[in-house]
Amino acid sequence: MACQQLFFANLQRPKNGGPRVGKAGRRVLKPTPLPEPHRVPTTSTQLTLFTATRDFRQFDRELHANLANPWLIRAQQAARALGEARGWSRWITSDVNRALVIVLSGFREGESIRYSELFPALRVRGLPVVRTAEVLNRLGLFTDDRASAVDRWLERKLDGMPPGIHRAVEAWIRTLLDGGPRSEPRSRHTAWAYLGEIQPVLLEWSSRYDHLREVTREDILAVRDAVTGKQRESRIVALRSLFRHAKKNGQIFRNPTIRIRVHRQTGGVLQALVQADIDEAIATATTPDIRLIVALAAVHAARPKMIRTMQLDDVDLGNRRITVGGHVRPLDDLTRRAVLNWLDHRRSRWPNTANPHLLITQKTAVELGPAGKLWTTRATRNLTATLERLRVDRQLEEALTHGADPLHLALVFGIDEKTAIRYGDAARQLLASEAEEHHRRSQACASQPTTADSG
Template sequence: MLQPYLEKVRHHQLFLTNLHRTRCTGPPRGKRRGRPRLPDPAPALPPAFGWVQPALFEVRRDFTRFDRREHVRLDNPWLAWARHAAHRLAEAHGWPRRVRLDVDRALVIVLSGHTGGEVVRHSEVFPALRSRGLSVERTVEVLDHIGVFFDDRPSCFDRWLESKLDGLAAGIRRDVQDWARLLRDGGPRSQPRDVATVWGYLNRLRPVLLEWSNRYDHLREVTRDDVLAHLATVHGSQRKHTLVALRSLFTRAKKNGTIFKNPTSRIRVGQQESGVIQPLEAEDVRSSVAAVTRPADRLILALAAVHAARPGAIRRLQLDDLDIGDRRLVVDGRVRPLDELTLQVALAWLEHRRRRWPDTANPHLLINKQTALETGPISGVSVSTALRGQTATLERLRVDRQLEEGLVHGPDPLHLAEVFGLAEKTAIRYTDSAQALLSQAAETGPVS
């Protein structure tokens, strides 16, 4: 019976014995165990809606009373579109299964009765989702992506500004509030400043503003003698920063026409003498090294202590900035050789990152459980938490590394500027400190 078929055979595939898979009752080897993959939602387009009757008055919805058996409407086109958008965001950002399920449940609660023209406010969804243990951040991200979200939360800056203006006289309060908002938001002829600058200015001026509020009702009553009397109570860098902040405040008030004369004009800041930068003690460095136990914190410590990277530069580092094959590291656009210590802690962190968040799409080198579901950098607090309370902080370690370079390779400002990308004045300051320390060591050294 096989003769006709065998005559047609021209070649035969050989196999090595005992390599074929035997049938077994358990799950096949090589397959990923666990729950089955979530089915993909059906593709959906944005719902089309025309003219919408404006609401006569605002009615806030209470999603905490949502009953799935009574209120669920899975055929709502807005819900279908949101579920499709959530699926695409989950794939792009690497959301785990638990987060996908939470977001899907939250969207059913929020959008089952949604109609065109409505907006979903943060104050409406937060209590309903938080009481059920669902992800508010990821749900808000989906709602904002489809254009139906309205964030009605007061900003952190507004709350902070209200607390700092508390206790000031009404006239002084108006000028200070206008000045603080101009610094943060900018104006037609001024660029917005960093929010940390606004915090520093107002925190420094609040004591003297409270003192003046007890005597005056407006800033135009403040005289030059009042400014000089307050400056006499502070010294060094505090005097300089206080005068800079007062000058900025009164310049803005003068431009607005709320004061007649700037009391800070022709008050000189003065030349501030910079002291000698002192190196860290070995015991302080050992204490900071012992304080870091997590792979991410070890990498942060190495970046600051070996490469003199600032916290902001550490947060901005991308995966592409770390070239393990060529042993190179790019910090703020400057290529640095990758030493053995940094290489080992970087490999340990990458292995931990791969095991902890295998599906993340965040391109930054350092991530945590919040940013693993997003694409932004970690916060500044996450960078500095491990060394909080230590003498050798990240900033002190960075300064000590740059000073060490000047001590080892000689006090050469061009060398320091080339290695670390320092500005001219900063490089000269480190050079002067290194020269002073080397001279002191030579004077106190043993006489041969």
């Protein structure tokens, strides 16, 4: 009688792998590893309790310089690469390297260089703070511990106000600057102007009230009637914005500025410049940069901010096109010659600059930002024909030439329709006054007796 060997399925091939059981033998179990013995540290470790402020002003190159510090070597390589990209001169590169030796000779892994430590040490030696901080920041070694300009400005402006008013005004200003869930951010200058206009009012209310809820409609009317002209309009606009924001966020129960109206101040009739003022502005344009600035304002009606923020790509010499404030215009011969002269001067003066702006200075040639406002407006600052007056005169001249058509002005200069209508109205008034003056002179000449009549 034959015997049958019974077995359970898949026992000869376990799922966990390894050699087969049965004829091939069983798996050899791995010995359980013994735990490593506990090692007692032979050296003590000092934990960091707090970070003390370092004073790099006491640095002595002969005593403290460590040119072999690996972080210093890496920073010098980063500074060299950044200088080549920005077109730094050898003097700037040398000053940055000196600054890096001061702050990184004793640098250790895990530390950070704070602005409050960097600034006094480099400023007393006349070394560049911003460029050194940029190099350190590229390596992740820099910490900017300065309070933001907005925080310092708000702290100064809101000083002396009770918490109830302080919190509401601060939330309003930050919403103006940063925007909110249903509000777009406003210009920084708008926030400055609003708060600057009503700060005296808020301080006066702070002496009587603890919260904006206590402000009444009579208080708003008294504030409105205390000033006249354009200031009255600006004050009500700022207060209306403040109380609307406070009501929207539940900080007050009712808005006391509702249904308080102020008539908008209409500006006077725009006047054209006389030729003598224009000639005086042209006479001051003796350098390539000033000639280009005056041409952009007088021919293309460019604002000073548009001029200093223009990029090299905004000038298309091949197609004779120029982009001013995002609006493409034909490039006339006068502006084209001014651009070519400036580009030749720029190429010879700063051949290695990487700044993409059209107009650059000695300072911005080694940076990437635009020129300053004071540098742009310096040529015509004390003249009657300033850059702003030249811009206005150009748009008014276009309106006078083409029959005061607002649509034509909007298409040519890319301006807002309300602005175009204002220039059109001013042009019509000037044309009407010139026609009346011409008619009056004609009547005066007709009323005078001739020589034959008197004989």
